[in-house]
Amino acid sequence: MTAPINTGHWLPGRCLAAAGFVVVALSSSSTGSAQTPTRLLVTVLDETGAPVAGLTRDEFTVRLDDVELDLAGVEPATTTMQVVAIFEGLAVTQQQLTSALSQFIESLDDASIVDMQSVDGELDAAIIEAIVDLSARAAPRPVILMLGQASEIAPSSLPSSQVRGRRRATDLDGDIDGLATSLREHGILFYGVSTAQVPLTNFKRLAAGAGGNFHTIAAPRDLSGTMDAIGRELGTQYILSFS
Incomplete structure (x- = not known):
């Protein structure tokens, strides 16, 4: 069974923080496209599995198929769900x-x-x-x-x-x-x-x-x-x- 497609949202991902830096690795097979996503919703965890707060743009690197993407901005996701x-x-x-x-x-x-x-x-x-x-x-x-x-x-x-x-x-x-x-x-x-x-x-x-x-x-x-x-x-x- 499938639901209607809504392209207005973000692509979700999970990653670990290591030595103060976060590397988000994407692949065409996981995203369904080789194109750069518009937005990416990221959960960042430390080595204990706890969420990491207070990260900035300089602490993120995003790669799609091993090619580093041009990251325009990073902001906390809205907490209203x-x-x-x-x-x-x-x-x-x-x-x-x-x-x-x-x-x-x-x-x-x-x-x-x-x-x-x-x-x-x-x-x-x-x-x-x-x-x-x-x-x-x-x-x-x-x-x-x-x-x-x-x-x-x-x-x-x-x-x-x-x-x-x-x-x-x-x-x-x-x-x-x-x-x-x-x-x-x-x-x-x-x-x-x-x-x-x-x-x-x-x-x-x-x-x-x-x-x-x-x-x-x-x-x-x-x-x-x-x-x-x-x-x-x-x-x-x-x-x-x-x-």
């Missing part, structure tokens, strides 16, 4: 979820909007719905936040056809590359948190392809801290513009 949070199968209590959402919302500025979206059908369709929703709003900083993961009915060991197995956590199915492309084309970051102790390779690949991150936490008590960290990362990003 519109977030669609998709809740599906997150194994936490209502109190833990409410506390974590409150922590996340408090980490954003007062003008940010966070909407909850339920899943009615396939999860990849719900993600597409969120993409279309955020695109229709022309949101300046659109973000999809996945709370949980996909699920499936586990086969029952009982012989009766009337008995269904329990639901169990599973990875995202469908066209992951297509979803990542749609997210990038709309400038939508994709983040997620799950407590499921099963491989969630496709969720992590989707988040990485859209410039975000997908966290698997060891216990529900870690949810609030993880949500706060996501909010702080979103509030410490940069817009790079090119001449």
Whole structure:
């Protein structure tokens, strides 16, 4: 499934700061074009994974296919965001979820909007719905936040056809590359948190392809801290513009 293309947003990227300098390496295969992007939304992390604030133009180098680009300017990204949070199968209590959402919302500025979206059908369709929703709003900083993961009915060991197995956590199915492309084309970051102790390779690949991150936490008590960290990362990003 694909969503309509909106070229008015930026291309997202993640990189590490080393010795006070940031090198952003792009390739035609990752950007979908050999042309210089108009704007680049960059998340800069230190060696501990914490976001780095206060960087200036002189500390960035951007290369496309190993060719250094002419960087016109660097500025902090606006901290006002519109977030669609998709809740599906997150194994936490209502109190833990409410506390974590409150922590996340408090980490954003007062003008940010966070909407909850339920899943009615396939999860990849719900993600597409969120993409279309955020695109229709022309949101300046659109973000999809996945709370949980996909699920499936586990086969029952009982012989009766009337008995269904329990639901169990599973990875995202469908066209992951297509979803990542749609997210990038709309400038939508994709983040997620799950407590499921099963491989969630496709969720992590989707988040990485859209410039975000997908966290698997060891216990529900870690949810609030993880949500706060996501909010702080979103509030410490940069817009790079090119001449």
